[in-house]
Amino acid sequence: MGAEENKQTVLRFFEAVSNGDMAAVAGLLAPGYLRHDLVSVAPDIEGAEGVASYMASLNAAFPDMRWEIEGLVAEGDRVACSYTLAATHLGEFMGIHATGKRISGHAAAILRLADGKIAENWFVADWAGILRQIGALEAVAPPA
Amino acid sequence: MGVEENKQVMRNLVATLNAGDVAKLGQFIAPSFVRHDLANMVPRISGPDEGLDFLTAFLAAFGDHSLEIEDMVAEGDRVVLRVSHTATHKGPFLGYSPTGRALRMAAINVYRIEDGKVAEGWYLQDALAMNRTIGAVRWRGEGD
Numbered sequence: 001m002g003a004e005e006n007k008q009t010v011l012r013f014f015e016a017v018s019n020g021d022m023a024a025v026a027g028l029l030a031p032g033y034l035r036h037d038l039v040s041v042a043p044d045i046e047g048a049e050g051v052a053s054y055m056a057s058l059n060a061a062f063p064d065m066r067w068e069i070e071g072l073v074a075e076g077d078r079v080a081c082s083y084t085l086a087a088t089h090l091g092e093f094m095g096i097h098a099t100g101k102r103i104s105g106h107a108a109a110i111l112r113l114a115d116g117k118i119a120e121n122w123f124v125a126d127w128a129g130i131l132r133q134i135g136a137l138e139a140v141a142p143p144a
Numbered sequence: 145m146g147v148e149e150n151k152q153v154m155r156n157l158v159a160t161l162n163a164g165d166v167a168k169l170g171q172f173i174a175p176s177f178v179r180h181d182l183a184n185m186v187p188r189i190s191g192p193d194e195g196l197d198f199l200t201a202f203l204a205a206f207g208d209h210s211l212e213i214e215d216m217v218a219e220g221d222r223v224v225l226r227v228s229h230t231a232t233h234k235g236p237f238l239g240y241s242p243t244g245r246a247l248r249m250a251a252i253n254v255y256r257i258e259d260g261k262v263a264e265g266w267y268l269q270d271a272l273a274m275n276r277t278i279g280a281v282r283w284r285g286e287g288d
Contacts, residue, residue, distance in 0.1 A: 038251075039250070040273065041272060073217050073222045078215070108268045132281070138283075
């Protein structure tokens with residue numbers, strides 16, 4: 001599979017995730033799919049079932065979450081993807097009850113494809129910014 | 145400049161940074177350089193002078209800093225790096241006094257390369273790790 005085909009697969013994956021179409025998600029993942037979360041607060045995710053249960057918990061907290069792809073860079077078996085997310089905090093997230101606040105932030109991922117399927121995903125999102133927006137994290141001013 | 149040359153620019157830049165050779169870092173920064181911080185950790189940096197000032201301050205705060213390239217994806221004029229930073233907070237940074245804490249921070253950064261220099265960079269690092277290390281945030285309800 002070439003880099004362009006891999007980009008199309010990644011675009012289909014994000015579309016399926018955004019639409020909550022878990023059957024389509026499962027069809028795009030290689031056996032043993034693993035998402036490494038590079039920010040320690042979020043869990044690693046294994047397989048289509050892991051994606052489904054993670055998305056269910058995310059959707060419970062942020063039911064209107066929208067992902068927008070800003071750029072794709074592909075080479076060999078890798079596709080790098082930068083995107084933004086935006087949502088309203090309408091359910092419990094990391095111990096914080098719904099605040100009704102709008103949240104937004106950047107995210108980026110590098111995905112490894114094998115035989116046209118997504119096999120591995122290294123993911124970073126600005127969880128620090130999002131946790132501050134819902135009040136889970138508080139800024140500490142530097143000493144005067 | 146091709147994709148392989150652009151990747152080599154980034155390898156050379158990281159090696160120079162790891163050698164702590166700030167004087168030689170200038171050769172990698174284009175006159176029009178802009179640093180976009182997608183996690184809003186560091187204000188926007190424009191031009192080589194501000195870029196080198198920032199790197200000098202960063203290396204002074206994190207004297208034992210080491211940057212490891214974990215993955216690299218390049219296409220056209222873009223190079224995407226997944227990196228891990230390892231360091232100890234030994235000097236003031238962004239106004240925060242040294243904590244002596246260990247920093248281990250992942251990032252996915254996108255660079256636009258122009259004539260063998262970095263013209264633009266979009267940085268998405270695990271700001272939670274950095275902010276916790278330097279004491280810039282606390283969890284809600286957490287004491288001082």
